[in-house]
Amino acid sequence: MSDKEVRVRFAPSPTGPLHIGGVRTALYNYLFAKKYNGTFIIRIEDTDQTRFVPGAQDYIMESLKWCHINPTEGPGIGGDYGPYIQSERKEMYGPYAEELVTNGKAYYAFDTPEELDAVREAAKEMGMHNWQYNTVTRMSMKNALTLPADEVKRKLENGDPYVIRMKMPRNEEVRFEDMIRGWVSVNTNNLDDKVLFKSDGMPTYHLANIVDDHTMKISHVIRGEEWLPSAPMHILLYQYFGWEAPQFAHLPLLLKPDGNGKLSKRDGDRLGFPVFPIDWYTAEGEKFTGYREEGYFPEAFVNMLAFLGWNPGTHQELFTLKELEEAFTIEKVGKSGSKFDADKTRWFQQQYLRNTADTELATQLKEIMPTDMPLDRLATVCRLVKERATFVKDIITEGSFLFNTPDTYDFSIISKKWKDNTAALLTEWKEVLAAESNFEAAHLEGKFKVFVEEKGVGIGQVLLPYRYVLTASMTGPSMFEVSEFLGKEECLKRFELGMKSVQQ
């Protein structure tokens, strides 16, 4: 690591919702910055005006906020290197492109998109699988390298549409050291003359990215593996400008849990888990569910994401954001793509739910379930059922009989356990309770043990029917805890209800 100040950026384009792969890239950038006391920057790359999606930028910012991945510089945040939205930096890029033209590192090209399509089509028909605008083909195209100088000049003065293409050198080896993959090298013969500046006056990603990273003093570029093939070209651009290139780290991709391929938008509803951090609605009104709305804690979500492609080298798996900031190193990021595991994700959430204080859970519960129940009572519910829940919303279903008197009893669930003497035993046990003034769980349990002892019956013979009449269910937390929570009056009332259902 050089002693240069660490400045990293996450640079999404607002073409739609950020999916979890993007969130992970943002997270790694953030953690890297924190680890080295650096700066984490958000930059919006909206150079493609045709793909702009309204709301996408807000979605990105809100997603990161929910995850507590807080940028130190960015749109709406400020910083000394703004603006942080490329369309607002539009005027900056042209002169840089011109500079390359002047230095012979780039050239004007006048081929129309239609002409290019035609050339590609023709090449395909001749059995060439891909045609590239490169060192050899450029000599048969319409550009400043082939056209007479005066014609080029005339076209430019005329206002004819043009692009500026990078002039790729012939047969040169471009090498760079990736922080994750080590040395990567490519021969320029395999690279093409990429468009740097578009006919609409906007730069392409490649130019804008290099110019912004340089002018924003970015020290490390941590981005997805899909950028690896163009990294050598970016290196070359830095050389053309005479700038020092940042260090690169190309992250492995997130893969579909089944089959193969990069995780994509539609995989979520197909496989039954969210692919997006928060809900997203398309312009057509289609909804994509987010982790936030599913009920995941952001801490659990972030913890899970951090472990998709990184590990601390120890057996610890539960990390707070702060702990991740300490433990994270780029060296421990793996090289191969990871398949997303929905089960493991749920497990993380379950762990976090369990480690959340009861009153905190109660507070969150109140937000999703209107109730008059006081907070301390809610907290007790949480304590009783949290071990059988994964999400806060599970507490509502798992503890339903703690909120409301059962409205329907289904005798068939207990009929097998219901013997001839059950009703009589239950009635006697009810009498014991009716005479009892102390309803503390431990006390009731003691009473109960004495009761079954005296009757000479098994615990289950009474306890299960007891559960049934009070909760209309066969499963749940300790009956003595449940009884204490409900209180004497409610318990006796439910005895009546439950017993009635049996008689029918």
Next chain:
RNA sequence: GGCCCAUUCGUCUAUCGGUUAGGACGCCAGAUUUUCAUUCUGGAAAGAGGAGUUCGACUCUCCUAUGGGCUGCCA
């Protein structure tokens, strides 16, 4: 097709030439529990294949296979 990257249990991964190849999720079995859940214990489960280098390779090199990415005036 071309170029680049990758390859350890089903999944996420540890191992930085010498290990009974470790952990976690999931799965199975047992114990605890009135029940379900929890918890605990145990179990099945892996180095893609082939050549080298080496006293010794999961680890280094090469080839093959497989997977992935890129191949736009998209990012």
